[in-house]
Amino acid sequence: MKLDFEKYFEDAKLGYYRIMVIIQGDNALDNTIQLVQQYLEKNKESKIAYAFHPWINGSKNRLNQFKEKIGKIVDIDYSSSEKYLGETFNVVILDAIDDFRPNYISRLTDLASGGGLIVLYSNDISRGKLYKESITRDGKVKDLFEERFLSLAKQHRGIAVIENQEVFFKPFNSSESNKPLKGKNSAKISKAIYSLCVSNDQVKLIEEFSNFFNLRGKRIFSVTAPRGRGKSAGVGLALAEFIKKRRDPITVYITSPSYFSSYSILDFLLKGLDALGIRYRRVISKEGKIMKVTAGEAIVRWTSPDLAKDANADMLIVDEAGSLGVEYLENYVSKWEKVALITTVYGYEGSNKAFIKFLDSLNQSNLQRLKLTYPIRYAKGDPVEKFINDVMLFEVEPSYSVQDSVSEIRQEDLFSNEKLLKEVYGVLVTAHYRNSPDDLMFLGDMPNQRIFAYGSSAVAQVLEEGNLAYEKIHEIYEGKELEGNLIPERIVKYARLKEFGLFKGLRVMRIAVSPSLQGRGYGSKLLQHIEEVALSEGYDWIGSSFLGDVKVLSFWLKNGFIPVYMASKKNEGLGGYSIIVIKPLNKQIEQLAKNLYSLLKDKILRTSHQVYFNINPIILLKILSCCKIEKKFEIPESYRDKILAYVNGILPYNSVAEAVHSILVKYFYLLPIHLDDIELGVLIARCLQGKSWYHLSIILGINQSKAEKILKDALGKLMQIDI
Numbered sequence: 001m002k003l004d005f006e007k008y009f010e011d012a013k014l015g016y017y018r019i020m021v022i023i024q025g026d027n028a029l030d031n032t033i034q035l036v037q038q039y040l041e042k043n044k045e046s047k048i049a050y051a052f053h054p055w056i057n058g059s060k061n062r063l064n065q066f067k068e069k070i071g072k073i074v075d076i077d078y079s080s081s082e083k084y085l086g087e088t089f090n091v092v093i094l095d096a097i098d099d100f101r102p103n104y105i106s107r108l109t110d111l112a113s114g115g116g117l118i119v120l121y122s123n124d125i126s127r128g129k130l131y132k133e134s135i136t137r138d139g140k141v142k143d144l145f146e147e148r149f150l151s152l153a154k155q156h157r158g159i160a161v162i163e164n165q166e167v168f169f170k171p172f173n174s175s176e177s178n179k180p181l182k183g184k185n186s187a188k189i190s191k192a193i194y195s196l197c198v199s200n201d202q203v204k205l206i207e208e209f210s211n212f213f214n215l216r217g218k219r220i221f222s223v224t225a226p227r228g229r230g231k232s233a234g235v236g237l238a239l240a241e242f243i244k245k246r247r248d249p250i251t252v253y254i255t256s257p258s259y260f261s262s263y264s265i266l267d268f269l270l271k272g273l274d275a276l277g278i279r280y281r282r283v284i285s286k287e288g289k290i291m292k293v294t295a296g297e298a299i300v301r302w303t304s305p306d307l308a309k310d311a312n313a314d315m316l317i318v319d320e321a322g323s324l325g326v327e328y329l330e331n332y333v334s335k336w337e338k339v340a341l342i343t344t345v346y347g348y349e350g351s352n353k354a355f356i357k358f359l360d361s362l363n364q365s366n367l368q369r370l371k372l373t374y375p376i377r378y379a380k381g382d383p384v385e386k387f388i389n390d391v392m393l394f395e396v397e398p399s400y401s402v403q404d405s406v407s408e409i410r411q412e413d414l415f416s417n418e419k420l421l422k423e424v425y426g427v428l429v430t431a432h433y434r435n436s437p438d439d440l441m442f443l444g445d446m447p448n449q450r451i452f453a454y455g456s457s458a459v460a461q462v463l464e465e466g467n468l469a470y471e472k473i474h475e476i477y478e479g480k481e482l483e484g485n486l487i488p489e490r491i492v493k494y495a496r497l498k499e500f501g502l503f504k505g506l507r508v509m510r511i512a513v514s515p516s517l518q519g520r521g522y523g524s525k526l527l528q529h530i531e532e533v534a535l536s537e538g539y540d541w542i543g544s545s546f547l548g549d550v551k552v553l554s555f556w557l558k559n560g561f562i563p564v565y566m567a568s569k570k571n572e573g574l575g576g577y578s579i580i581v582i583k584p585l586n587k588q589i590e591q592l593a594k595n596l597y598s599l600l601k602d603k604i605l606r607t608s609h610q611v612y613f614n615i616n617p618i619i620l621l622k623i624l625s626c627c628k629i630e631k632k633f634e635i636p637e638s639y640r641d642k643i644l645a646y647v648n649g650i651l652p653y654n655s656v657a658e659a660v661h662s663i664l665v666k667y668f669y670l671l672p673i674h675l676d677d678i679e680l681g682v683l684i685a686r687c688l689q690g691k692s693w694y695h696l697s698i699i700l701g702i703n704q705s706k707a708e709k710i711l712k713d714a715l716g717k718l719m720q721i722d723i
Contacts, residue, residue, distance in 0.1 A: 006038060006042070017115070018382055025163055028121040033069050033070065048070065050066060088111060093121070097123060098130055101441075109384060114379050180198050193240060196237055219367075220339050221367075221368045225344065240269050244278060252314060255308035259289050309332070325576065333362065341359075407452070453526075462509065462530060466503050468502065476501065488505075490565050499592065504538075506530065506539055541584055543582035544580070547578060553623070563579060566623070577615055597627055609688065624684075633666040653686075678710060
């Protein structure tokens with residue numbers, strides 16, 4: 001079959017926009033090779049990327065066929081594709097024979113430059129795919145995401161769909177796109193740095209960053225932009241410019257969810273230093289990562305988000321800040337004198353509306369904000385960017401209408417009504433700080449899923465779990481994972497409670513309220529309806545699993561849910577500890593939940609200094625204060641005397657630590673009086689977690705010099721009662 005796209009390739013090059021071709025069918029491989037060969041006839045020096053899963057049988061054979069007929073290709077493993085985010089290619093080939101995953105499609109299409117070609121080829125995007133198998137339950141899975149993907153592809157201009165012998169293509173025209181613009185050289189930055197800028201937006205970023213560097217006092221600088229606007233590159237160039245002009249020693253830390261998220265900053269820092277003729281030294285890890293750059297008396301280094309909380313330097317730059325979560329950001333803003341928060345909006349990292357809401361909550365007099373809009377890798381108006389934005393719903397906005405009723409929505413009805421889909425998905429993504437395109441496929445294709453909506457102001461995604469066969473429970477007990485049964489799996493495996501797996505429940509995977517309507521009780525009303533449905537249909541429990549966050553945990557506790565599990569290891573990818581809460585719907589589960597809570601409380605009280613040292617002490621406080629548990633304790637009289645001696649300044653804290661720990665354990669079991677959150681937070685942080693006065697003052701937002709007085713006052717109150 002002759003795929004004649006020659007004239008469209010020429011127009012794309014003229015207009016600096018990209019063309020995407022989706023090829024399906026038995027001849028997909030041959031058709032893709034033929035199409036790429038046609039592109040290369042007029043673009044011989046093209047840089048080509050090929051993305052696939054190299055470890056799956058047959059995948060390397062397909063790659064080798066491309067290499068034999070096309071030539072040099074950069075092969076990219078989907079699983080580690082994040083490291084290529086800073087690179088640009090003329091041709092990007094996505095092998096979707098083994099996998100068709102929204103995250104990979106969204107990430108890798110962005111590598112193609114203006115005038116380039118993106119080809120996604122597969123025998124059938126709905127069948128035999130790795131990610132889809134992970135959301136298949138009992139042999140069942142839906143195709144709603146794929147059907148919508150192909151339907152929109154056939155409607156969008158500049159996107160071609162080839163299915164066996166049939167071609168669907170609505171051409172795009174170069175007159176509708178605009179190349180990146182850059183005006184006359186700025187008098188505020190060096191000519192060498194200006195020459196590396198691609199757009200006026202980048203020039204403005206460097207100028208404003210220079211102002212931010214030089215302002216005295218506590219300052220926050222935020223840069224937001226859709227992907228492909230050159231924000232990270234601009235920050236790197238701005239650092240190079242600043243190093244050239246700065247005479248005093250300076251140390252700058254860079255952090256991000258992963259090293260590769262901020263690679264472009266370091267890469268363009270080096271390019272900027274080279275252009276300016278500034279000599280530098282690099283410290284490179286065994287994996288080839290640039291960990292530190294020294295230029296004269298300036299030091300720039302990358303560190304992990306956790307270590308950044310305790311680092312001490314002149315400035316902190318946080319790339320993809322919106323993916324870290326509010327707790328990290330609050331810590332950085334509280335501790336650091338100068339913080340630059342850089343993040344993508346409307347991309348595969350999520351809409352980051354929660355990040356924007358966080359910025360709005362800050363002292364605006366200390367905040368300098370910049371938004372970049374002009375793309376640099378391709379023209380403004382690029383049809384591929386529009387298609388990806390539309391098909392992945394990157395720019396979706398929530399509805400703010402309020403209706404006093406709850407409805408259950410079928411997945412088929414949701415994906416056949418674009419307006420309804422946007423309303424529902426808009427609430428889900430804007431109310432959560434961490435989202436990805438995979439969420440949309442999950443919403444459409446995952447079976448055993450129920451969707452409840454309170455008007456269009458609150459939405460809940462609910463999964464059926466439990467009711468497991470004995471052999472499945474035994475497999476979990478022996479360490480085997482069971483997809484789609486998160487809560488039973490964790491409780492059976494880690495709490496060693498086989499019985500729980502026999503009961504059936506509803507896990508609220510995600511519940512969200514439109515940001516402007518939060519705090520009005522809509523989420524609680526939605527939960528109440530789900531509970532009524534669960535009771536009427538004979539379920540044993542309702543539960544949820546989420547990353548430890550004070551506000552989120554408080555919401556679930558307020559609605560009568562009981563903490564029954566907290567992960568012993570931090571999820572580094574998500575940046576937190578998972579917590580499971582359940583609400584019993586019968587007496588059997590009520591007793592099981594009480595036992596599980598007692599075990600969790602005991603674990604926190606015994607191991608916080610080791611297992612939960614890095615968690616926010618207020619999260620531990622919320623869990624420990626949830627329920628009273630009757631338990632007998634004998635506190636030696638000498639312990640009371642030692643504590644009073646400490647309170648009165650006779651003995652130092654380290655001399656009475658065991659006595660304080662003992663009485664604190666008794667307090668959290670019996671909960672005899674109410675101390676305020678700061679008092680209890682200090683007690684937990686210092687006496688259970690073993691944090692220093694310095695660290696607990698930062699995490700709790702209190703003056704370090706007052707921390708010990710708060711501790712003594714709290715202990716004094718405990719000594720006044722019979723505990």
